[in-house]
Amino acid sequence: MVLTVDQSAPSVDSGLPARPSWRRGEEAAGLALISPTALYALFLLGVPILTVVAYSFWTQNYLEIDRSFTFENYRIALTEPIYRDLLLRSLGISLVVSFVTVVVSYPVAWFISFHGGRHKNLLLFLITVPCWTSYLLRVMSWKMILGYQGVLNTGLMSLGVITEPIASFLYNSNAVAITLVHSWAAFAILPIYVSLEKIDRSLVEAARDLGDGPARSFLRVVLPLSMPGVVSALLIVMIPTVGDYVTPRLVGGKDGVMIATAIQAQFGKAANWPLGAALSVTTMAIVTVVAGACAILLKLVARRIR
């Protein structure tokens, strides 16, 4: 009895002051372990991005960089008709692509989650495989499909559906949008699937038992609860597609040019780094604002339905 008290007393006493030092040891270990990777990301991602931001406030005369602070590049990016139109078009395409991708992917994610059974993993794997294979090759095959002498036209002609090839498949915003939807499908399915998996199935059953039909129980239970997945799917598609370079270059033609082509030109032929930097920052800022607005809007909608 005495022995146990003697043993427990110091441990209670030392327990309180000991915990912070144990915590500190834990913190130090965690920080030490993550620092190589974090420093790598800091120097090869954080610092470069900050450099871009810095450059966007400078100007360039031929090869000289003038480091006096100015908003001139942003004025050009936002008011010059070419850049303004390219920004608007890129934003429009990425909005359409992200919404279409989410809408066509949702039923697939829902099917796998609710009716996948023991094939869930296999189905998910089948869906992700095309998205891991070469992006460049996928865009190239869409060019082959949509071309004037392409697979779709010659296929339809040999089936007798059309007699003349249709020129309007390739080299426009639609071609860009179709290709991008194809490229980003898995990125939309995975977050939606994850959020559907988290839904407690007894909630759906309860809604049914209380008299909601399948449509109503879906709208009032499943859809609102899966909204976080829908929102992250939307963001994960919208943000990268706004700056896509390969797709507009290969299938966009003159009418499907997007902002990435203009950014690339500033670092290549045009050699105006500050303007290129300002275009990059503007693109990032605008898409972040729009994506944020969409996320808030969707969450409000989900709340209204409930």
Added chain:
Amino acid sequence: MSLLKPSRWRVLPFYMVLYLGFLYLPILLLPVFSFNNAAATRFPLAGFTTKWYASLWGNREMLDAAFNSLVVGICVAVLSTGLAICAARAVTRYRFRGRRAANGLIMAPLFLPEIIVAVSLLMIVLQVGAELSLLTVILGQVVFCLPYSMAVLTAGFDGFDRSLEEASLDLGETAFGTFRRVTLPVVAPAILSSLLVSFTISLDEFLLAFFLSGTEPTLPVYIWGQLRFAAKLPGVLALGSLMLALSICLLVAAEFLRRRTERQLSTGAASHV
């Protein structure tokens, strides 16, 4: 409910098949036309040939690019997995201030347009006066691969039973010894899976390589250069089909390993209960 269920059962599987068709048909066209005996990619097909594959063999430029891709891919896979092992372990095992910030920074490339990552890296490389080379491609692609390696590895480390490590430490093993003899064997499949996934991403990655490769192209950059010439298309299709086959093999292997980790973790947990 029971009245509505059968009809939905028929519509959704059909939609699922349609969707998979939409995903796979464009990709399957590559091998189909790579065996087609005509330079133009159009229907009807013109007959079977393997000459486009044969033409790849003597192509010095292509073989050089393939070798570059191999070197870059291996370096990126090792570096990205190594860095991700540290970070994933830190994130899953320890709680510390700045954990979320560091994790966010590492995962950020997923939420950035790739062109901006590419442009900013190009600026920094030219700014410090470094030469564009395969090394710059490797450094850049590691940034891009880290989020994927992290995702694979945090999933692998997450289910790990910590009491195993504690037991090993209590029994007098050092921290490093515990990692090597207890942790590593359990998470080895996840590590291999991360190596395979990052190699695949590097093999297929175009934009960063395009901006950062200088005079030594990787395979996607080589392909990009060939796309201007319509006559070279079948050769590119043959090359693309081979890359596709390789990517799929690597991904199947990675998936197989991932499932093995999952099984191992669940049976491991069961046997300890």
